Amino acid sequence: MFQFKSMTTFAASAVAATTILATSVAAETTLRGASMFDEEHAYTKTLREFSRLVSENYAGEVSFDISLNGELGDESDFVTFLQQGVAIDFAIMAPSNMATFAPSIPLMDMPFLFRDLEHWNTALSSGVMAPLEAELLEKANIRVIGYAGGGVRNLASADPITNMEELNGHQMRVMGAPIQAQIFAAIQAAPSAIAYNEVYNAIQTGVIAGFENEAASIQNLKFYEVAPHITLTRHAITVRPLVMAESTFSALDADLQAVILAAGADAGAFGRELESRQDGEKLQEMIDAGQVFVSEFEGRDALLEMVIPVQDAYAAELGATDLLAAIRAQ
Numbered sequence: 001m002f003q004f005k006s007m008t009t010f011a012a013s014a015v016a017a018t019t020i021l022a023t024s025v026a027a028e029t030t031l032r033g034a035s036m037f038d039e040e041h042a043y044t045k046t047l048r049e050f051s052r053l054v055s056e057n058y059a060g061e062v063s064f065d066i067s068l069n070g071e072l073g074d075e076s077d078f079v080t081f082l083q084q085g086v087a088i089d090f091a092i093m094a095p096s097n098m099a100t101f102a103p104s105i106p107l108m109d110m111p112f113l114f115r116d117l118e119h120w121n122t123a124l125s126s127g128v129m130a131p132l133e134a135e136l137l138e139k140a141n142i143r144v145i146g147y148a149g150g151g152v153r154n155l156a157s158a159d160p161i162t163n164m165e166e167l168n169g170h171q172m173r174v175m176g177a178p179i180q181a182q183i184f185a186a187i188q189a190a191p192s193a194i195a196y197n198e199v200y201n202a203i204q205t206g207v208i209a210g211f212e213n214e215a216a217s218i219q220n221l222k223f224y225e226v227a228p229h230i231t232l233t234r235h236a237i238t239v240r241p242l243v244m245a246e247s248t249f250s251a252l253d254a255d256l257q258a259v260i261l262a263a264g265a266d267a268g269a270f271g272r273e274l275e276s277r278q279d280g281e282k283l284q285e286m287i288d289a290g291q292v293f294v295s296e297f298e299g300r301d302a303l304l305e306m307v308i309p310v311q312d313a314y315a316a317e318l319g320a321t322d323l324l325a326a327i328r329a330q
Contacts, residue, residue: 031067031248034088036196037220039245042278043092043240044068046148050090050242051312053263058256064148074196076176082142085247092148092240092271095132096177101140104318105132106177111184111235112307113327117150119235119275123274123330124149131323141246143186145261146268149240150276151214155231155297156223158209162231163298164188179314183235184212187303203227214238215283222261224291230283233297238275242268247303269276 010250033051035044044066051064072087075097081087083101107113108129116119123129124147128167133144138167161167167189174180174191184191194202202208203226210227212235218224242264249257286292297303 016239018170029060029062029252031064031089032087033064034072034091035066035068035240036070036074038069038282040173040273041220042216042271043148045274046092046242046267047090047271048147050267053266054259056261059264060253060256062256070197076195082243082245083140085141085245088245089248090242090244092242095241096175096176096180096330097175098136098140098142102136104135104320105321106179107131107315107318107324108144109236109239110179110311110314112304112311114237119330121272124239126330128326131320137246141187141251142243143246144241145244145264146242147239148242148268148271148275149238150272151238151279152234153212153214153236154220155212155232156210157229157231158203158225158227160229160231160295161210162226171209173202173208182310182314183307186307199223200226215279215286217225219282219286224286228292230292231297232294232296233300233303235303240271241296
């Protein structure tokens with residue numbers, strides 16, 4: 001009888017210990033982030049700011065594990081992971097890389113969409129992008145929790161591209177969303193979608209003659225070594241949603257969800273200010289180091305006129321004519 005009581009007590013103790021352990025594990029939440037860049041890049045700094053804000057404002061236990069330098073692949077890989085709810089929980093990425101799951105989402109990053117930085121910042125702070133956020137959530141199971149970005153994108157090429165004649169037939173890499181290719185085809189370039197991690201070699205081997213990007217990425221990945229000529233087309237001001245896997249978000253408690261939404265909005269604003277400020281600084285650093293040669297594009301106003309029919313047709317195809325008008329009206 002004594003042995004029976006001891007075994008019962010032991011079993012009860014084991015159950016209690018298991019319950020305590022399970023409670024402890026449940027109380028500890030680890031959120032996994034990913035960046036293609038190092039600690040100095042604005043995207044990584046924005047992810048760190050998001051992590052800091054969540055940690056400071058959430059009463060429970062939460063920790064962060066952020067993989068850097070493309071350890072988990074490129075942004076197309078991030079999208080797949082987020083959509084499937086594996087490997088990573090949050091990241092910053094270009095809308096065009098999410099087009100496979102949400103065809104309308106590249107509208108928010110369409111070339112020549114924003115007049116200037118003020119228009120861009122006003123649009124991202126206004127809630128006007130809500131219909132696109134809803135589509136991404138419904139079709140890709142990815143939730144937008146903030147907006148970073150702010151880099152001004154220009155052409156980068158092996159040889160100078162300074163006017164319409166030199167742009168005509170220019171073999172260049174664009175992001176995968178069809179609207180990107182359509183826009184650059186409309187201004188007489190010859191665009192093709194190439195994986196981001198293949199761009200350097202593609203220029204080096206002559207597969208393409210250039211691409212388009214912002215200063216931070218050109219500097220960070222040393223693209224200036226193969227494409228030292230920067231043409232100031234200023235065709236885009238980057239919109240880079242800070243996103244989270246909905247499967248992760250929906251599993252969190254209500255308090256943490258609220259903290260994440262607030263932190264995402266604030267971290268996005270932090271990232272926009274940081275990148276827009278650093279963009280000119282990084283371009284000047286490359287100029288001063290003799291790494292790039294910068295030219296204005298002769299007749300840039302003509303480019304703006306050439307793309308309007310493509311933008312309008314794209315919005316009409318998506319049923320987003322009113323949305324495009326609302327963004328332009330901001």
